Amino acid sequence: MRQKMRTVKLALVGYGNVGRAFVQMLGKRRAYLAEHCDSEVCITAVCTRSRGALVSPGGLTPTEIAQGPYQKGCTAFDVIDGAEYDVMVELTPINIRTGQPAIDHIRHAFQRGKHVITANKGPIAWAYRELRELARKHHVQFCHEATVMDGVPVFNLTDETLKGCKILEVSGILNATTNYVLSEMEHGISWEDAVAEGQRRGFVEADPSMDLDGWDAAAKLTALMNVLMDVEITPEEIQREGIRGITPEQMAEARQNHQRLKLLCRGWLEIGRPVGVVAPQAVEADSLYASINGTAAMVTITTDLMGSISVVEHVYQPEIDQTAYGVFSDLLRVLDSLPPERRG
Secondary structure, eight states, rough: OOEEOOOEEEEEEOSSSSHHHHHHHHHHHHHHHHHHHHHEEEEEEETTTTTTTEEEOOOOHHHHHHHOOOBTOOOOOHHHSOOOOOOEEEOOOOOTTTTHHHHHHHHHHHHTTTTTEEEOHHHHHHHHHHHHHHHHHHHHHHOOOGGSSSSSHHHHHHHHHSOOOOOOEEEOOOOOHHHHHHHTTTTTOHHHHHHHHHHHHHOOOSHHHHHTHHHHHHHHHHHHHHHHSSOOOOOGGSSSSTTOOHHHHHHHHHTTEEEEEEEEEEEEEEEEEEEEEEEEEEETTTSSGGGGGGOOOOEEEEEESSSSSEEEEEOOOTTEEEEHHHHHHHHHHHHHHSSOEEEE
16 A cells, blocks of 8 residues: 555644745645655634634635735634644734733634644743643644754753653753843943844844743743653742843953853752752853854753753844744644554
């Protein structure tokens, strides 16, 4: 028997920069999906916050997705509960305070027996264990590689190549915006001017407060701890300090002491209780942390059997959307989990 080409349908809930980059990436890799996954992947629904939704059971072309016509008043839950799809791709903006409505988006998809891929770290930070168990109950995949460090395979690394290891601690530089701002401040540039330049270049949000105040780093640390260490902790439980209070005098003092200031994240267990800290810290100039410059990021995973392993994401490249690749790699993971279709 030969394996039959299967059709896998996607519903995109949220369609911003990552969604557009993912659609382009999907187009570029259609031949790869056919050859290596025996799959034809099509998008049957797109839901946006401002324009409404676009639904076609037979599949949408990139032109249709870009131009519409979108149906005003058609909500995300209308799509999730009623559209025809196999995999829901959750790409809505994070709600750092509650993780909603993305958590409910994922719940509804699981209850229909649909696989879920998310780039939204909110559900992982606020309800990971519940959602993981719900996915298992409905025998579907729950993939979230793009939630931390874009498409860098942090979660897949532990799942696939650190089997049998217990994760004792996670740490790192997880927010690229604050790392870039601190790097610029070392050259005498104010954080306000550094933020403005980052906004001009497209990697700093219009409202950078979630980054500058440490919330984004706290959410990422929470996601890492919940998944890798199998704990239940929320961003509000992280001891958090941002970088707004750092002065030029502190930068100069660190330089004189052969140190650099970095916004560091660290999570560990203390008498069985999860503890997470996000705060600016001075690191030695010859340390690995000090070598993480500009928009680069890194995470260190400390295990009982393999010691510490560090993964570095290098400086932002505007022509490459690493978050979209994280979503694409999760799609490959879902496709690998599907049973093959056969024909005589």
